[in-house]
Amino acid sequence: MWQLYQFPLCPFSRKVRLMLGEKGVGYELVRESPWQRRDEFLHLNPAGQTPVMVQGALALSDSSAICEYFEEVIEKAPMLGGDAAARAEIRRLVAWFDEKFYGEVVAPLMHERMLKRIVHRASPDAKALRDAMRQANAHMDYVDWLLDHRRWLGGPVLSLADLAAAAHISVADYLGGIDWRGHDQTKQWYSGLKSRPSFRPLLAERMEVIGPPAHYDKVDFGE
Amino acid sequence: MWQLYQFPLCPFSRKVRLMLGEKGVGYELVRESPWQRRDEFLHLNPAGQTPVMVQGALALSDSSAICEYFEEVIEKAPMLGGDAAARAEIRRLVAWFDEKFYGEVVAPLMHERMLKRIVHRASPDAKALRDAMRQANAHMDYVDWLLDHRRWLGGPVLSLADLAAAAHISVADYLGGIDWRGHDQTKQWYSGLKSRPSFRPLLAERMEVIGPPAHYDKVDFGE
Numbered sequence: 157m158w159q160l161y162q163f164p165l166c167p168f169s170r171k172v173r174l175m176l177g178e179k180g181v182g183y184e185l186v187r188e189s190p191w192q193r194r195d196e197f198l199h200l201n202p203a204g205q206t207p208v209m210v211q212g213a214l215a216l217s218d219s220s221a222i223c224e225y226f227e228e229v230i231e232k233a234p235m236l237g238g239d240a241a242a243r244a245e246i247r248r249l250v251a252w253f254d255e256k257f258y259g260e261v262v263a264p265l266m267h268e269r270m271l272k273r274i275v276h277r278a279s280p281d282a283k284a285l286r287d288a289m290r291q292a293n294a295h296m297d298y299v300d301w302l303l304d305h306r307r308w309l310g311g312p313v314l315s316l317a318d319l320a321a322a323a324h325i326s327v328a329d330y331l332g333g334i335d336w337r338g339h340d341q342t343k344q345w346y347s348g349l350k351s352r353p354s355f356r357p358l359l360a361e362r363m364e365v366i367g368p369p370a371h372y373d374k375v376d377f378g379e
Numbered sequence: 380m381w382q383l384y385q386f387p388l389c390p391f392s393r394k395v396r397l398m399l400g401e402k403g404v405g406y407e408l409v410r411e412s413p414w415q416r417r418d419e420f421l422h423l424n425p426a427g428q429t430p431v432m433v434q435g436a437l438a439l440s441d442s443s444a445i446c447e448y449f450e451e452v453i454e455k456a457p458m459l460g461g462d463a464a465a466r467a468e469i470r471r472l473v474a475w476f477d478e479k480f481y482g483e484v485v486a487p488l489m490h491e492r493m494l495k496r497i498v499h500r501a502s503p504d505a506k507a508l509r510d511a512m513r514q515a516n517a518h519m520d521y522v523d524w525l526l527d528h529r530r531w532l533g534g535p536v537l538s539l540a541d542l543a544a545a546a547h548i549s550v551a552d553y554l555g556g557i558d559w560r561g562h563d564q565t566k567q568w569y570s571g572l573k574s575r576p577s578f579r580p581l582l583a584e585r586m587e588v589i590g591p592p593a594h595y596d597k598v599d600f601g602e
Contacts, residue, residue: 202521203479214464220443221470228463240451241437247444256426298425
């Protein structure tokens, strides 16, 4: 049985868990708070980041390397399908959410709303939160635009691009950073993802001390 | 013929160029300064980052997506070889250099020594430079350690891990951020890479206004 080291609001662990859920790979969760920099965890992954997956002597880290690994070893539910150009487009979008959306939206929200509370015992900075929410809105416009042109974010079928986007958006939404008004296409796409069996367990989890808004785990946004 | 949009000190473009060189893929360079945020370039890649590769109607962006693309379509000189676990280890190390080494070493060096000069017309901050060089030294210790245990960074054969590491180290070295003393294993490994035909053209290029140290393009470090 694989062990997956993570904490409930880690967007990269969520991406991996959505992929494992779609592919039907079983795993056991191990709670890890990477900001504590535990020696045993740094030994598994010297980069000090979640997720890490361990089975026997094999320890995999870096969420993209983990996703590519399971795409290679588990044929079921391909998440990087199509020809080389289609796969390049899916990977481009995964990088978009892992780097750009994470850096501009999720990381500042996590810093202000989670790490300041848990680690630094400080109050969130109102301007940083406003900036992150403004960036989130621009990203949601881009997702709207993609969905105007395609059935799913990366092309005609569900792919790792959708899972990466949903993972990051779900953490931003938990932290109150998403204003859904005016993003009907994205809302409909996200509602479909929320109802998937791979997503349900993630939406049921809570980070200690911090609660999500009321609409967070509701497929219909509570409307 | 592929066109590759880049500027001489872009480490991600260097990684792609090393891979194309090893695989024997021809391309034409197009100079792009992403900090100018040209409309036509943003149309090719809304993330606004180099490298971008264009051939006919196909535009590829994100350096990892580009490398995976050419690994899939060109069989020659595999750079992600081995079984799934070996490939995961190569990808983990590529991410290490693209994210951690870039974020801690290359990005601050580029900001202080290149962007401040070209864009902001400001002087570099001595403390930021010292911090980047200290981080570089810790990374070089890690590379030494890897090379104590393996023939190449990712395992027994040359891989994308070596190309990514060499790409980022070469930009840090150009900007005077690497102190090679005490890193004999890494120096010997890097010397071998410097002498490869895929690396020679990169080492011959210069960024306007900024020159590299004397040892930069010498296979024997001028010793």
